[in-house]
Amino acid sequence: MHDSLMQLMFGFGIALQPENLMWCVFGVLVGNLIGVLPGMGPLSTISMLLPIVAVISPVPGILMLAGIFYGSQYGGAIGAILLNLPSHPPHAVTCLDGYPLTLQGKGGTALGITMIASFFAASVGIVVMIFLSPLLVRAADSFGPADICAIMLLGLLAGATMARGSPLKGVAMTVFGLLCGVAGTDEISGTARYTLGLSELRDGVELGGLTMGLFGIADFLVSVNRTTVNPADARVAMRDMRPSWAEIRQSFWPMLRGTGVGTAFGALPGTGPTITTFLAYALERRISRTPQRFGKGALEGVAAPEAASHSKTQVDFIPTMSLGIPGDAVMALILGALIMKGLQPGPQMVTDHPDIFWSLIASFWIGNVLLVILNVPLIGVWVRMLRVPYRFLYPAALFFIAVGVYSTRNNLFDVAITAVFGVIGAILLALEFPLSPIVLGFVLGPQLEPSFRRAMLLSRGDLSVFLTRPVAAGFVAASALLVLLQLAAWWRRRGAFVTASAR
Amino acid sequence: MNKWTKDHLGGALLLVTGVAVVVAGVGYGMGTLRQMGSGFFPVVLGALLALIGVALLFSAGRERGDRAGEPPAEMAHLAGPVVQWRGWLCIVGAALAFVVLGQHGGLVPASFAAVFIAAMGDRGNSVRAAATLAAILTALGVLVFHYGLHLLLPLFSW
Secondary structure, three states: OHHHHHHHHHHHHHHOOHHHHHHHHHHHHHHHHHHOOOOOOHHHHHHHHHHHHHHOOHHHHHHHHHHHHHHHHHHHHHHHHHHOOOOOHHHHHHHHHHHHHHHOOOHHHHHHHHHHHHHHHHHHHHHHHHHHHHHHHHHHOOOOHHHHHHHHHHHHHHHHHOOOOOHHHHHHHHHHHHHHHHOEEOOOOOOEEOOOOOHHHHHOOOHHHHHHHHHHHHHHHHHOOOEOOOOOOOOOOHHHHOOOHHHHHHHHHHHHHHHHHHHHHHOOOOOOHHHHHHHHHHHHHHHOOOHHHOOOOOOHHHHHHHHHHHHHHHHHHHHHHHOOOOOOHHHHHHHHHHHHOOOOOOHHHHHHOHHHHHHHHHHHHHHHHHHHHHHHHHHHHHHHHHOOOHHHHHHHHHHHHHHHHHHHHOOOHHHHHHHHHHHHHHHHHHOOOOOHHHHHHHHHHHHHHHHHHHHHHHOOOOOOHHHHOHHHHHHHHHHHHHHHHHHHHHHHHHHHHHHHHHO | OOOOOHHHHHHHHHHHHHHHHHHHHHOOOOEOOOOEOOOHHHHHHHHHHHHHHHHHHHHOOOOOOOOOOOOOHHHOOEOOOOOOHHHHHHHHHHHHHHHHHHHOOOHHHHHHHHHHHHHHOOOOOOHHHHHHHHHHHHHHHHHHHHHHOOOOOOOOOO
8 A cells, every 4th residue: 555655646747747747738738628518429539530649658648538538527527517508418417406506597607517517426435546546456467368358348238328329229339330340351460351342441340440430420420400509608717717615515425425326336336427416416305404496406416426436436446557457438448549559558558667557547537637727717718619609610520520530540531430430330320329428439340359258278279267267267257247137127128018018 | 119120221221331341351361269260250240240230130120229219318409300311412422523633633623612512411501602601611631731731642643
């Protein structure tokens, strides 16, 4: 534990170097700037800025990534509170009470409380991460390929079923993502697979192209001529952001409880950030003495879910960083960006690149501090950004996407691939398939296949290795339980439908 | 309820994709469980995709979940007809124009064309508004990407 603190101080030393700090500030700024735009959630913001991350050296690149991540998350909250527009699903709950507050002219207070709540929750999450990560890394040292496979299986299943709507469709999209990851040259035998005869596809599909197609172009295709955003009276001045003492007291316990919910569920696979925020909101309404205020502008209804979402996200970083297995699509994207920078998150990263691991943790905290410092004076700018009409917004975004995808590999073919994934994404959205499991599958696919093949090679083709190794067996059992729970839920719903239609 | 629901289409799409993946995958060599060939993993995934497709086809129209019929939260701000041919053609066309003109024209024509075509997809934009937006963004793009970030794409090339 003492060791962790020493390492953390070392991390702060690196993260606070002027050059690194500058990139972190820049990341928070552009992340917030793009994240605040309607329809731009953390997924599209991070994928749009991946090319910049790609050109700078690893340490500042990763610090910038952390900055972008926090900036875009907070930017999303601004849109949710001021415009009733959740560009990231976890913020859907924030809209319930955040928007009524805006209508009452208290949008600034809601934003201020959100900022305090997310800062507090993220700080708690970071502390949990500092103490839990080394433990997990020590445990991970004894993991074999079969164990890693089983953990990935659980991660993929959890990612697939935590999406809204049909779990079956979620699993289908995970499989589709895994298949997208397979396209290209097989690293074991050198065979070119699913390249459709195109030599450009031998290197595989570019991560930025896939995500910007699915979360950028597909979104434009779905929203063009159909967006009805009305940025009515979203005026917020700097002084509105400071909540009164009574308001802080009112949201203090909800904030604490929200953080607790987020941290507790953070470690539990299968509970996405969206579910976590709903739970935190439901808890507040349940224990409130005045539940009728909820949905009409209760500050508690903003503080608790925002705190839950931020602590959950922070705790989600633990498996992403120490095992290399992301919990949701945003984590998968960050993992993909790290891999792009030549870093393979996992137990080896923590031991081989302690500078990066610990400066990343330090930068999480710095990113959160910067967010608070920058947002207070800049809130007026963000509010003006919200007013950019969609008809100017999407052509500009499309242009930045095109240049961004091109610049990652200096390859125009990747821009065409982005357009293709845009069309695929729009079709899938129209058929009500969730898109984020695709990213999870795509990032994990190239890791799952080799470790599965290695596991089978080691066990001489004996599948029972997944049941005889304790760690693997545990995760396989958890995966089976997840599937059984989904089946049970499906059976109940089906039964309810049968009785309903029999009447 | 429609005879053909979204789930029927989705299931059929998954089934066709899965079968295609399996057919192509078998050609890459299956190998044995101990020494897997390049085709093993994708064939398993393709088969799984096809199976899910079949399951979706069978459950389509029967199961009504508690959340069914409700648009997802992030699409709640959308209104109006779903079919937007003009918008669709312009958006996909803009991306393709960037590819073609980037190859045979350079950054300036590619940027201008991409923004202009994309902007024309929105009924609220006049030709003049689209051209102005395209000119501004092209200038910005040249400054930031060419002079600032040293993008490899030349300004003009033909």
